Amino acid sequence: xxxxxxxxxxxxxxxxxxxxxxxxxxxxxxxxxxxxxxxxxxxxxxxxxxxxxxxxxxxxxxxxxxxxxxxxxxxxxxxxxxxxxxxxxxxxxxxxxxxxxxxxxxxxxxxxxxxxxxxxxxxxxxxxxxxxxxxxxxxxxxxxxxxxxxxxxxxxxxxxxxxxxxxxxxxxxxxxxxxxxxxxxxxxxxxxxxxxxxxxxxxxxxxxxxxxxxxxxxxxxxxxxxxxxxxxxxxxxxxxxxxxxxxxxxxxxxxxxxxxxxxxxxxxxxxxxxxxxxxxxxxxxxxxxxxxxxxxxxxxxxxxxxxxxxxxxxxxxxxxxxxxxxxxxxxxxxxxxxxxxxxxxxxxxxxxxxxxxxxxxxxxxxxxxxxxxxxxxxxxxxxxxxxxxxxxxxxxxxxxxxxxxxxxxxxxxxxxxxxxxxxxxxxxxxxxxxxxxxxxxxxxxxxxxxxxxxxxxxxxxxxxxxxxxxxxxxxxxxxxxxxxxxxxxxxxxxxxxxxxxxxxxxxxxxxxxxxxxxxxxxxxxxxxxxxxxxxxxxxxxxxxxxxxxxxxxxxxxxxxxxxxxxxxxxxxxxxxxxxxxxxxxxxxxxxxxxxxxxxxxxxxxxxxxxxxxxxxxxxxxxxxxxxxxxxxxxxxxxxxxxxxxxxxxxxxxxxx
Numbered sequence: 277x278x279x280x281x282x283x284x285x286x287x288x289x290x291x292x293x294x295x296x297x298x299x300x301x302x303x304x305x306x307x308x309x310x311x312x313x314x315x316x317x318x319x320x321x322x323x324x325x326x327x328x329x330x331x332x333x334x335x336x337x338x339x340x341x342x343x344x345x346x347x348x349x350x351x352x353x354x355x356x357x358x359x360x361x362x363x364x365x366x367x368x369x370x371x372x373x374x375x376x377x378x379x380x381x382x383x384x385x386x387x388x389x390x391x392x393x394x395x396x397x398x399x400x401x402x403x404x405x406x407x408x409x410x411x412x413x414x415x416x417x418x419x420x421x422x423x424x425x426x427x428x429x430x431x432x433x434x435x436x437x438x439x440x441x442x443x444x445x446x447x448x449x450x451x452x453x454x455x456x457x458x459x460x461x462x463x464x465x466x467x468x469x470x471x472x473x474x475x476x477x478x479x480x481x482x483x484x485x486x487x488x489x490x491x492x493x494x495x496x497x498x499x500x501x502x503x504x505x506x507x508x509x510x511x512x513x514x515x516x517x518x519x520x521x522x523x524x525x526x527x528x529x530x531x532x533x534x535x536x537x538x539x540x541x542x543x544x545x546x547x548x549x550x551x552x553x554x555x556x557x558x559x560x561x562x563x564x565x566x567x568x569x570x571x572x573x574x575x576x577x578x579x580x581x582x583x584x585x586x587x588x589x590x591x592x593x594x595x596x597x598x599x600x601x602x603x604x605x606x607x608x609x610x611x612x613x614x615x616x617x618x619x620x621x622x623x624x625x626x627x628x629x630x631x632x633x634x635x636x637x638x639x640x641x642x643x644x645x646x647x648x649x650x651x652x653x654x655x656x657x658x659x660x661x662x663x664x665x666x667x668x669x670x671x672x673x674x675x676x677x678x679x680x681x682x683x684x685x686x687x688x689x690x691x692x693x694x695x696x697x698x699x700x701x702x703x704x705x706x707x708x709x710x711x712x713x714x715x716x717x718x719x720x721x722x723x724x725x726x727x728x729x730x731x732x733x734x735x736x737x738x739x740x741x742x743x744x745x746x747x748x749x750x751x752x753x754x755x756x757x758x759x760x761x762x763x764x765x766x767x768x769x770x771x772x773x774x775x776x777x778x779x780x781x782x783x784x785x786x787x788x789x790x791x792x793x794x795x796x797x798x799x800x801x802x803x804x805x806x807x808x809x810x811x812x813x814x815x816x817x818x819x820x821x822x823x824x825x826x827x828x829x830x831x832x833x834x835x836x837x838x839x840x841x842x843x844x845x846x847x848x849x850x851x852x853x854x855x856x857x858x859x860x861x862x863x864x865x866x867x868x869x870x871x872x873x874x875x876x877x878x879x880x881x882x883x884x885x886x887x888x889x890x891x892x893x894x895x896x897x898x899x900x901x902x903x904x905x906x907x908x909x910x911x912x913x914x915x916x917x918x919x920x921x922x923x924x925x926x927x928x929x930x931x932x
Contacts, residue, residue, distance in 0.1 A: 293562070294591070299330075304323050305537045307328075353383060367915040379704050380705075432473070436470070529567065572586075600612050704920060838889050854899065
């Protein structure tokens, strides 16, 4: 791995082997994606006879399009734009990334804002190979390319996983199957990520278990005991499975793929990544000699104008671009001319959002709030420039100027204010920066999401039994009201339980013993209960975000949603405590169960929204002390784009 030169023929053979392994072994796992139980499936040749589409390859095809168009200086924003315009499906974190793009929230904030469930997904580690292939024998550069990619739709732990794989795969260009030491390649991958991160601990744990145990299923048990997660696409367990399958597979693509497959979970990804690494180490000629796969045709699920669906042609296109980027590293082969598009602007603009307590960006603004973002302007020329700029949008209209030295960066605060008495708050709030440097004029757009305003009524709680004044006056003392035929214990035990807790009715709530029907009329005041504004800053929220009351209780959240036209949507409702959703007086869905929260516990299709104002009411029942919910509108139930572009009526003034 101290190799400093690479022949073009070996370079191309390794790239081709990489994507043969990616495509074929990924197909091996694809039909079983999401099965979370260990399996004992035997290999059958027909398992790889028909290639299947896989986002593991789809997005790398788009990334090659971007790299060919913009060159080595491609940006994260260019990758995100290509995804948004050329990929029609949106599972998990992809849907969040697309929604953030539509709201003007660009990388790295696009990867973390509203992404708490999928933040550590496998969606970016599976895209590592192209960056290694464009930076062979240069693990640091491969990892840096991968980081530009990973931040589109993930937090840093998943980004580290993609960087790790890209560095490992880059180093694999310097080895053959005869002299390969996978443990050494893993060390190269670890060299590009921080010493202190959970992903590094996963890798070191998995390596230690692989050295101690021979049975992959034993190693799987260890991985799941420490890192298991209910989401089949969670990165930690799946990267552990991938590493274990590689270390126990003896560079046999089928054995390695079957080991990964039979561990379950995100099997298309674990199989495809392991297969790509084996193919990169061995090269296509070695794979063909053993498995006789021939030239495989891939099946795309994205829009691209590649010259064919041949894996070889795709690999050759990567090799030609890599050769043009690093002509001195790769010996032999033609040097193809590329006319990469460059940004003529003397400035590179970016926005930094305020940080939350956990260090992640807060990209939302609510009624009565002022949010200050930092507008960063980097002078990419070597001479000082004078910049005049304006920023306009909902709640902002400013003009200013400044001088920036050559190859220097300056940042200016931009304050945005939404009045507390604004009649409506849009979901999308875009801000346009118009700037001039000498004769050059340019624009840059960023955005803020709405902190969705709800009217909150609650907490509504009761004791069990209900100790009204009338009932208390009818008995010598309240102990006489304590009756519980299901409770095993004496009256003291029953009273003790009464002292320690509240009661909550998961079907409805009661005010002075009278059933409080839903949905509430938002114009009516419920005597005796607090009514206030709650600004929902992200898709998910907890009861503790609303108030400091601790104990079982019912809360009603009422929103006036404004749709420009009649609309049909799918509801994605996440909950870990009982919940009910009403729209325009109709019960849309409810659950009386406590589930493990995810972003999509409930899907309801074909829900109608009226043109104009729609009454949206959530009835939330806190029973566990950590109640968490989210409500998302999407175009469809599965892998669909989230629908935004609505407005919310100010709860202080709404009527519907």
